[in-house]
Amino acid sequence: MMKFGVLGALTINDVEVAGILTAPKPRSVLAMLMLEPGRAVSTASLIQELWDERPPRSAATTLQTYVLQLRRMFRDISSRADSHSNPDTLVTRVPGYLLKAEEVEHDLSAYETLVRQGQKCLETGDNEQADQLLSRALQLWRGAPLSDIRPGPLLYPQICGLEESRLAATEMHIEANLRLGRHREMQSELTVLVGTYPLHESIRVKHMLALFRSGRLSAALDSFHEYRGRLVSELGLEPSPRIRGLQQAMLCFDPMADSLAILDRADTDVLTNLS
Template structure:
């Protein structure tokens, strides 16, 4: 079974989609897919579907949704060409004491691949292999085609999982940008960081990276403007001042003039200096 959740939900058995169209069975499959090869308690599935006040028929209705999913899996298994012997839908969507488990049988999972690549990237950062880190983290982020489970009507359990996944995505993005900054790619990052600080107006790390990229590009005034806009957002929205680290970065930009613009030819730079 192959599972994609880093964007729209897509679950395939033998390459055949087994994702239902009805909203609640989709929720059930999404939660099972996110915790593939692990038991998902019935109580978690009930809470996902109906919150803290489920109807009396909740467990019976959940069983109906499980049966609907198994019907889709059964159809896909008709095309099974593996030599390990015939499988049934109950072998794929397994009933366990107190819950259900989606058995992937070694299939692919974009979440697992993302975590593997991101972990390799983080280890490369620790080893100061910034080119390797940027490459691995870029490959990890490329697995995302949109927000996690973008086409699912999420309940409390899925909302928590989606927030967790989005945080891991943001962490990998921050580390990839950090690797690119270490490689001197500050000008290449300006467009991307412009979008990111607009999307995350109180994210200090991204704003710090934007300030640094602007400063290294000889745009000192704009770097300081970024700090002021962040401070206004933090005070207005959270009642907080910028962190010590960010204030230290602002002071260093204030005290040190803009770094030289390296792509200006030496002769032209000398003329500009004389003209000043």
């Protein structure tokens, strides 16, 4: 069974493709195909990715040459594989080319399945199972998606989408752990995230909660003020009622008070056991 990897540098059977295909454009073609296993990617899309709006007259012929290189690569991989892999992995399908999905392990497909399952568990309150599933999903990442590819106009938004998905899965993973009372364990991970995404409100909320629930009120308030300072200086905006409400709840929290009512309903669960 052949293994495809896109959650990091492109890999086939755990071997980085950059060591096999040194030219960047054939790798871009492969990346386009590997992101859509079992679906035909049109010749027009591949040409647009490689040359944007200024393809050379020889674009179609050159693309065929790249596809020939990829087919040769797959045949070489199949001949070296211990198992009987199908050498005809890359086939022509109208309106372009297709990577067969049969008998292929794809890290992106596995990741997306685990995230869907983890999200469902989180929604139903099975936080322990959600943490396990989301942790397994995040462990599939080996670095930035398609890190050895020079993205063109079509690959770039797909890479951004993968990064956003990774961040969303990380947030759900942290949420599950906060619900399980693992506030101290989440502090270092959240500190890194707020450094990377200093204006991301949801991450900042979780950072403040983890600090507060660990008995670090001063640090939680410092996190809020750092966030507000950046928001005002960089965007000219004030914090939303949601995060300001969290700050006030931390300053004068009373388990019997109604101070949490000013927050969104989605945040009420987050604030359970605040003290």
